């Protein structure tokens with residue numbers, strides 16, 4: 384299964400800054416061996432990033448979308464609008480949206496469904512808060528977040544689904560989970576997926592780890608058997624740090 388490393392830029396970079404990043408990363412992409420790499424800029428930078436990435440093996444993702452194809456949804460963006468720029472992936476249910484925008488499964492589920500219907504590949508984010516971890520309910524939280532979105536959902540192409548395990552306490556804190564914690568959570572996610580998807584489906588889903596991933600620790604995560612890549616925030620904002628991270632992952636995978 385090919386490793387997938389995604390840059391989640393969050394609310395960073397103007398269109399001009401995104402274009403300059405993409406121009407630079409193209410000089411480095413020959414080093415990205417054995418890894419599927421994608422960049423998820425803010426909506427306003429998608430067009431500029433798409434132009435610079437034309438013909439590149441670096442792919443494009445979005446950070447959110449609405450489930451309706453069009454309509455009276457002020458401030459929202461549809462799957463069709465994303466596809467116009469060649470977007471292939473869409474991050475859905477990121478913890479910042481769950482916590483800052485009060486998104487829950489009742490909203491994330493139709494988004495995932497609409498992504499599949501429009502042939503966009505969803506990166507579904509799940510993960511526990513520090514408080515939930517301390518209470519020992521991490522597995523319960525993961526199970527609820529997964530079943531709230533995927534239960535009885537028709538997933539014809541499980542190979543197009545990516546689940547990002549992102550413990551909330553590790554995001555942007557510099558305090559990454561241990562590789563053991565990430566592996567244990569990824570194994571548990573696989574177990575839940577085996578119950579939620581049709582036979583054999585769970586084996587085709589890639590599970591990323593996210594939360595303070597950088598060039599110095601990516602090796603530990605991609606060496607974990609159930610982890611198939613990373614969702615990277617802070618370390619994806621500079622071409623040097625992101626390229627070094629992808630190159631380190633490539634080396635770890637080829638060993």
Ligand code: PGA
Pocket residue numbers: 391549553554555556557593594595596614615616617618
């Ligand atoms: P971080 O963010 O790498 O800055 O911790 C990860 C994410 O939120 O996807």
